Amino acid sequence: MRVIISGDHAGMTIRNEIKSLLEEKGIEYEDIGCSCETSVDYPDYALPAAEKVANGEFDRGILVCGTGIGMSIAANKVKGIRCALLSDVYSAKLTRMHNNSNMIALGERVIGPGLAREIAEAWLDTEFEGGRHERRLEKITAYEGKTE
Numbered sequence: 001m002r003v004i005i006s007g008d009h010a011g012m013t014i015r016n017e018i019k020s021l022l023e024e025k026g027i028e029y030e031d032i033g034c035s036c037e038t039s040v041d042y043p044d045y046a047l048p049a050a051e052k053v054a055n056g057e058f059d060r061g062i063l064v065c066g067t068g069i070g071m072s073i074a075a076n077k078v079k080g081i082r083c084a085l086l087s088d089v090y091s092a093k094l095t096r097m098h099n100n101s102n103m104i105a106l107g108e109r110v111i112g113p114g115l116a117r118e119i120a121e122a123w124l125d126t127e128f129e130g131g132r133h134e135r136r137l138e139k140i141t142a143y144e145g146k147t148e
Contacts, residue, residue: 001027001028001059001060001124002027002028002029002030002057002058002059002060003022003027003028003029003030003058003059003060003061003062003124004029004030004031004032004049004052004053004057004058004060004061004062005018005019005022005029005030005031005032005033005049005061005062005063005064006031006032006033006045006046006048006049006061006062006063006064006071007033007034007045007063007064007065007071007108008033008034008039008040008041008042008044008045008064008065008066008071009034009036009037009038009039009040010064010065010066010108010109011033011063011064011065011066011106011108012033012035012037012064012108013108013113014064014106014108014111014113014116015031015033015064016113017113017114017116017117018062018064018106018116018117018120019031020117021117021120021121021124025121025124027124030058032045032048032049032052033045033064042065042070042071042074043070043074045063045065045071046063046065046070046071046072046074046075046105047074047075047077047078049061049063049075049103050074050075050076050077050078050081050083050103051078053078053080053081053102053103054078054079054080054081059102060102060103060124061075061083061102061103061104062103062104062105062106062120063075063083063103063104063105063106064105064106064107064108064116065105065107065108066107066108066109066110067107067109067110068085068086068087068105068106068107068110069085069105069107071083071105072084072085072103072105075103075105079144080102080141080144081102081103082095082099082100082101082102082103082137082140083101083102083103083104083105084099084101084103084104084105085104085105085106085107086104086105086106086119086123087106087107087110087111087115087119088115088119089115089118089119089122092104092119092120092122092123092126093122093123093126095123096123096126096127096128097126097127097128097129097133098129098133099133099137100128100133100137101123104119104120104123106119106120
């Protein structure tokens with residue numbers, strides 16, 4: 001598995017925690033987030049990461065900003081991306097099992113690094129169930145094709 005990580009100025013602590021987790025799990029990753037403390041525009045960091053997942057360069061992506069909201073909205077504008085905004089472990093598992101999410105967004109001002117790590121680990125370790133959920137995702141994919 002290859003994971004892309006990105007984030008704006010408000011997500012550096014959690015990004016570092018996630019990178020430690022990925023290293024411990026032996027998962028290849030690239031961090032394309034900002035390394036500054038001055039305010040930047042989150043779409044400039046969410047969209048390139050989402051494009052890299054959508055085009056198959058990376059299998060999954062993790063985005064971090066202050067709340068995760070802006071990053072998730074931006075990422076979900078990219079065709080083929082299913083980015084879930086997460087703040088609990090249960091949702092992390094279910095978004096993989098039922099929605100086959102390929103990206104997640106986390107809010108550093110909402111959750112701490114310990115919980116962020118638990119969420120990311122649950123999401124990384126959970127597989128898509130397929131079955132009835134596949135039919136639902138096919139409907140979303142078909143709709144994406146209609147809106148071009």
